[in-house]
Amino acid sequence: MPTFLTSPGGLAADAPGAPRNVILVGLSGAGKSSAGKALADELGRGFLDFDEEIERRAGMSIPALFAERGEGTFRQMEKELTTECQEVAGMVLAPGGGWITGVGLLELLRPPAQVIWLKVRPETAVRRMGEARIVRPLLSRGGNPATVLERMLKEREAAYGKADVSVNTEMYDMQRLVQRLKDVVTS
Numbered sequence: 103m104p105t106f107l108t109s110p111g112g113l114a115a116d117a118p119g120a121p122r123n124v125i126l127v128g129l130s131g132a133g134k135s136s137a138g139k140a141l142a143d144e145l146g147r148g149f150l151d152f153d154e155e156i157e158r159r160a161g162m163s164i165p166a167l168f169a170e171r172g173e174g175t176f177r178q179m180e181k182e183l184t185t186e187c188q189e190v191a192g193m194v195l196a197p198g199g200g201w202i203t204g205v206g207l208l209e210l211l212r213p214p215a216q217v218i219w220l221k222v223r224p225e226t227a228v229r230r231m232g233e234a235r236i237v238r239p240l241l242s243r244g245g246n247p248a249t250v251l252e253r254m255l256k257e258r259e260a261a262y263g264k265a266d267v268s269v270n271t272e273m274y275d276m277q278r279l280v281q282r283l284k285d286v287v288t289s
Contacts, residue, residue: 112192115190123194124194124287125212126141126194126218126220127218127265129199129254130251131228131251133230137271139151145284150196152198180207184201191214231247267286
């Protein structure tokens with residue numbers, strides 16, 4: 103069973119009674135990392151932020167990885183990490199915003215994983231990211247970040263729509279969002 107050094111591990115996927123993984127999907131700035139970590143804490147589960155784990159494994163930041171090795175290398179590392187996640191259960195997973203568009207990635211984990219789309223308007227996502235948006239490779243290529251996210255949302259909406267449930271993150275403060283997610287997961 104894999105060990106993710108950026109997170110406490112989950113259970114073996116074949117462990118009797120092991121809860122299914124929860125995968126949070128959505129645009130950058132939707133709250134996958136912050137709400138995911140809080141949800142994992144609330145549920146007493148491990149949490150895996152794909153970007154953090156990929157940075158650890160690559161020994162460099164995501165922007166540096168894109169610049170030095172290219173997006174293809176990042177996507178390959180994302181696929182390898184997803185494949186490893188087949189072996190664990192009971193974790194909250196927060197892949198990057200474009201993960202769900204990777205051919206076959208969702209199918210590697212579902213079933214049994216539960217997928218929740220954290221919906222957010224591009225303008226809200228940009229505001230939430232603040233200056234951090236500058237270091238996001240796909241948002242730093244020029245142009246208005248809200249316009250870039252709007253385009254990404256249009257391109258990814260059908261993929262996000264494959265989620266089991268969607269939650270509009272703009273309707274809740276963090277505490278209420280985590281409670282809503284907990285209700286979805288435990289229902």
